[in-house]
Amino acid sequence: MRQITLSNGTTVEVECLSCAITSGMVEPDGGVVIETEHFHAHQDVAYPIKGLIILASKRHIYGFDELTEEEKMDYINLLTKIRKVQREVLGIEHVYYFYNEDTTHHFHTWMVPRYEWMNDFGRSVESLRPVLHHARNEMNDQENVNEVIKSIRMLIKALREERE
Numbered sequence: 400m401r402q403i404t405l406s407n408g409t410t411v412e413v414e415c416l417s418c419a420i421t422s423g424m425v426e427p428d429g430g431v432v433i434e435t436e437h438f439h440a441h442q443d444v445a446y447p448i449k450g451l452i453i454l455a456s457k458r459h460i461y462g463f464d465e466l467t468e469e470e471k472m473d474y475i476n477l478l479t480k481i482r483k484v485q486r487e488v489l490g491i492e493h494v495y496y497f498y499n500e501d502t503t504h505h506f507h508t509w510m511v512p513r514y515e516w517m518n519d520f521g522r523s524v525e526s527l528r529p530v531l532h533h534a535r536n537e538m539n540d541q542e543n544v545n546e547v548i549k550s551i552r553m554l555i556k557a558l559r560e561e562r563e
């Protein structure tokens with residue numbers, strides 16, 4: 400078991416944070432962005448960047464080669480759906496995707512939007528870590544967090560309308 404401190408300051412003991420979130424045991428701030436039989440998308444508000452989404456599998460797996468055919472289809476469909484509303488609703492022109500198999504959680508893909516201000520931290524992938532660090536430490540003010548929550552609601556609404 401591992402102790403994890405959530406963004407609201409409470410601590411939980413879980414085996415795997417991704418399992419805890421995708422099973423609904425831990426509710427991410429801002430709620431579920433979209434959920435299917437195999438995947439779960441949410442914003443990690445520990446990094447308050449508008450439109451940043453984490454897409455996690457519901458099964459406790461680590462690698463792409465562990466995905467079933469059905470999960471593969473679900474994954475790519477969800478990823479593209481989320482990408483589409485990020486563009487349409489939040490005007491996000493570019494997104495960085497990353498995913499590492501040696502995670503302490505399980506299979507999850509980060510979708511990190513690229514904004515102008517991020518250029519101060521480098522041009523491309525090299526800026527990712529400093530950008531996330533900056534967001535977590537310097538952008539955690541209530542005003543920005545409210546903006547982020549508002550953008551999550553917009554994404555949720557747009558994704559819901561897509562389905563209808």
Ligand SMILES: [Zn+2]
Nearest residue numbers: 415418459505
């Ligand atoms: Zn897990």
